[in-house]
Amino acid sequence: MQIGDITRFLETLAPPLLQESYDNAGLLTGSAAWECTGVLVSLDATEEVILEAKQKGCNLVVAHHPIIFGGLKKITGKNYVERAVIASIKHDIALYAIHTNLDNVITGVNAQMAERLGLVNCKILQPKSGLLKKLFCFVPVSHAEFVRAAIFGAGGGHIGNYSECSFNAAGKGTFKAADGSNPFVGEIGKRHEEEELKIEVIFPAWLEQPVLSAMIKAHPYEEVAYDVVGLDNQLQTTGSGLIGELPKALIPNDFLQLLKDQFNLSVIKHTTPPAKPIHKVALCGGAGSFLTKAALAAGADAYVTGDVKYHEFFDAENRLLLADIGHWESEQFTIDLLADHLQDKFPTFAVLKTAVKTNPVEYFK
Template sequence: MQIANFIAALEQWAPPSLQEDYDNSGLITGNPQWNCKGILVCLDATEAVLAEAYSRGCNLVIAHHPIVFKGLKRITGRNYVERTIIEAIKKDIAIYAVHTNLDNVLNGVNSAIANKLGLVQQLILHPKKNQLKKLFTFVPQADAEQVRDAIFKAGAGHIGNYSETSFNTTGTGTFKPGEGANPTIGSIGNREEVAEMKIEVIFPAWLQNSIIRAMKEAHPYEEVAYDIVSLDNDLQQVGSGLLGNLPEPISEDRFLQLLKKAFGLSVIRHTVLRGKMIEKVALCGGAGSFLTQAAIAGSADAYVTADIKYHEFFDADGHLLLADIGHWESEQFTIDLIHDYLKDKFPTFAVLKTGVKTNPVEYFS
């Protein structure tokens, strides 16, 4: 099994095009054509994690956070980033990061957090724009079903909980084959009229190449007529943060206790208690203060995230309970999330979880 096989599986789940502009998800060291000996899953690909991978016979480290976030001009070992990269290269260990692209899918990092809290009716808090497109294509009526089936199998036609959605209209198509053409219908130099069906489907932007390829392979025409249009509609399954409901309303005190128990916390930084019940909860793993206003707009009773600065607590402005549970603490279950996904896809392969706790923050009590 090559490293490329595991990368393909991860990118089917969390397409690289969904990462934020500032991010550096993807293969950071190594060669995708290497044979994979074993996988170690972690949050941070530190020196200790690389040593652990080597000792456990793993030559692929899959991390949530990219070890290289900004450009490196020198690799001299002057800091932990450079030392980790040097160690990975020396020991032929590939490092792959799946970061904000895994944050931005509905069944990703934030769902792992929400599931620990027992949230139901989970929705993306802030859907990502410019991720939907529409395909129009024109097919002889007798061949419409096989073309529809092909583009559905390639991932087109999903709307919420519905699949294989399309709109179909009939009409008449005309064409005149020229010299060098090899028409399926008609003859060179003669204009033809054909009873055709116009098929309309929507699809996520990152699937465009595979959908067009599937359409052309299934289509009977030598030259396939089709249009692609970008849509302003939100793709509800993709975006930042998550919104969900507790099974039943609980007090703010009980909610904070729920956070402490679910995430193994010794301390929670939070805004003043308002004496109100908590039912609708917004959350975002990692640094999520940029979504406070989205949580308020979503009528959340509480917003759970990390890395909130002093002045950013004021942004809650009495609208909700704002709770900072810590960056590592909020994302710790991402290790289980990635591990379980890969074990499901590759049940006989060695996929291991790191035993190194990479949280750089300690709490004195």
């Protein structure tokens, strides 16, 4: 099995198109064409993790955080980034990062946090727009169902909890085949009229090529007439943060204890809890203070994230419990998420979890 087989699978879970503009997800070192000897999953691809991969016979490290964010002008080993890159190249260890693209899918990092807290009725806190496209395809009536099925099979036509969604309008298409053509219907040199359906289907932008390929392959015409347009609609399954509900409302102290127990915390930084039970909970793995106002607007009683600065705690406006549980602590179960997906997909292949705790923050108790 090649490294590319594994990375292509990971990109079906979290398409690269979903990463933020500042991010650097994807294959950072190594080659997709290498034969893979094993995968080590980690939150960070530090030098220590890379050496662990070598010792365990793994030549691919899949990490949540990219070790390389900006350009490297020199690689002399003067800092932890350069030392990690040197180690990966020296030992032929490929590094793959699956970062904000995994943050931005509803089944990603935040879903792991929600699962630990037992949240139900979860949805994206701040959905992204501009990720949907619409296909207009003109098909002879006799082949409409065949083409529709091909488009659906490639991932088109999903709206929320519904699949195979389309709109179909009847009309009449005209065309005149030129010399050298091979028309499905009609005669060369004569205008032809054909009863057709205009099929309208939406799809996420990262599926454009598979959807178009499936449509063209299934379509009977030599030249397929179709349009693809971008939409500003929000895609409800992608975006920042998550919000859900506790099965049973908790008093603030009990909710904080739940956080402490489920995330193995020694300390929680938080605002003064409002005088109401905690029922609706928003969360965001990593540094998520940018979503505090979105959590308020969504009616959250508590918002759980990491890396909150002093002045950002005021953004809670005494209306919700803002809890900073730490960056690493909020994302620690991402290792389990990735390892479980990889093991399910490649059950006979070596998928290991790092034994290195890469959290750079310690707490004096």
